[in-house]
Amino acid sequence: MTLLKVEHLRIALPDGADRSHALYDLSLQLRSGECLCVVGESGSGKSMLAKALLRQLPTPLTVESGRLVFRDEDLVNRGEAAMRELRGRDISMVFQEPMSALNPLLRVGEQIDETLRAHGVKSAGERRQRVVDLLGYVGLPDPERLRLAYPFELSGGQRQRVVIAMALAFDPALLIADEPTSALDVTTQAQILELLRKIQRDKGMALLLITHDFAVVEAIADRVLVLEKGRVVEQGGARQVLDEPRAPYTRQLLAAVSAQPREPRGVVSGAVVLKAEQLNKVFTTRAGWWGRRITRALDAVALQLREGETLGIVGESGSGKSTLGRCLVRLLRADSGHIQWLGQDVVGLSEGRLRPLRSEVQMIFQDPFASLNPRQTVGRIIMTGPLVQGRSKADAEARARALLELVGLPATAFERYPHEFSGGQRQRIGIARALAVEPKVLIADECVSALDALIQVQILELLESLQRRLKLSIVFITHDLRVAARLCDRIAVMQNGRVVEQGDTAGLFADAQHPYTRALLRCAAPEANAMSL
């Protein structure tokens, strides 16, 4: 039975947007018990579809034309009160960021209780039983006790399970999930997807899952719809789209996320440019009045990097990989251990003594929007480094202009401000800024994770070509094994502040020793298998 039918949906964007419509002529059908994945990059209009279905479009936007038919009833005819009746009962939604979807001041049990009460479950005992049942159903341990926990006491995965439990309060016929796993670690992502799959099978529910990630599609979809800039470019069965994509755009996207370990480049035997030994870093936070909670962010970490080599540091959030990156550039001071830049020990140096050496090791930051000073022109931003390292103004300007060309930006970018550029272009500016002081070592901290898959590939290719031309050594920090595989000669896997496994990329993919590495590989693997078919 067709549960949901969307016909020729068109959503207009206000004047001055980058295109005339958020969605042009989108049609889809969804049957009960089926999972449809809507895939697209950021700005493709995929979230607008979910918002239109629940009639929660942001204010200037409206449905220009088209029909939204749910159970043979056109939703346009429903009044606001009738829509409220529908939301949370027949159509439910799971959001991307579980921390902001939950009220931080309410216990999780109360929040689910609220949904039940809003839809008229009067008896308190009945509601309480239902809350416990739901929390148990989504696989949370000890639901009787967990019901009384506040959101901040739960992990990201547990929070998302609570959000799912809330969405399931009335066994909805249709569950809309907007990027439900993008804020989670890969291993947690796999568990949440498995849970959604199981619920959907048990309840015969229809699932509309919005995502940018083909790993999610691979794991859960029956059918796939690919959106590009508001237009449907491909629609079909999951296997067909993944194995024999018809649209060139889909093929590009799939190629961008394939996890092919790079060809070994032979033994890199340059001089050691960066070396860390027995690095320790402990964070203490106060817990309660007297207690102190100690987090071992780095625990006896040792690594070295040769000239022209790329070392990947892979781990989940909280594994200490960012702390390691910050210690290596001396944004943080390690508690103990040694760090050598080009053979010189830098751990003991004062900030002032270190400053002239800073040009040797540079960093590329994660967030392309926060990492550029919004009040400076791109030219000024790139010139900062050479100027503070004592170059003349003319020299610095010439260098900045040359770098703009090197990273593939137009010369006109020099006078413009960062907000005029897209995420990928901004990341190029960040790379140019780092290269302006002619470093030997680049430390890239999650430098592509905020970008769309196609842009990621471009930035990775840029880094690779720059590395070859300038003989750079790169420490590439990422949570994404697939990205690391494309770029890195060697990979170090981190867990709880320790390097648990280290080895050359191909070897690690072929024969991982540590169970944690194997778990990470399994999560990235379905893709690799799909690609190799």
Place this chain on the structure above:
Amino acid sequence: MAVFRRFIRQPSALAGALFLLVLAALALAAPWLTSSSPWEMNSRPMLPPFHDAAHWLGSDLLGRDLGSGLLYGARVSLAVGALASLATLVVGLIIGAIAGYFGGWLDGVLMRIAEFFQIIPQLVLAVILVAVLEPSLGTIVLAIALVAWPAVARLVRSEFLTLRQREFVQAARVLGQSPLGIITQQILPNALAPLLVVMTFVMATAILTEAALAFLGLSDPEAMSWGYMINASRGLLRDAWWMSFLPGLAIVLCVLAVNRVGEGLRVAFEPGRSR
């Protein structure tokens, strides 16, 4: 430019800014607009407004021209407002920037000093300071700046605390920029908007404080000021209300205009959170 356009699109802010500009022009041109010194007794005492073309705003109980007094009073009010907010800005900025950027024990010490000034009622402290040091333009500005800087320092400190963590500031550190360079080139330009808004409110408070001090007789004896005019005529409120009403109205309008400009700037700087 977008900020300027959003600013002039608000009628009340634009009116406030124009009012202040006109007032400043009138105050500067006071010697040419009036033939007499504000202290000169040149007409019948307690002359109501609009009775004599030569003294159309009337005169006070000693026969001094009220219009001339208001113009010269504007000089004092605006000068104190501008100088006091500038002095407050300099002190608050330096202390707030040091506390926010370097943190640690330095931050602790500076903030305890700021709190020491904040726990004493502001007007009382200002009165004591001016009374101890001879009343003059300099001491009044000093007293106002001394009571007003902690608020500015705290704002600057909190802006610096958040901006210091931003990635572009960290990038500047990695590039080897010195703390002074980072503060002036990276952080300060981004903290300017809220600072400017707060400065207008400091200015409004400074004008009010100056009027209050003058009302209590603590004004520069050489300069005519609005607070002094109210003080001089408060005993005759029933017989000649206009003598206190006109300078009072001038204070209200001036402070209101400064406040509207501040509010307009705030809205113009953050278009997302306007209403």
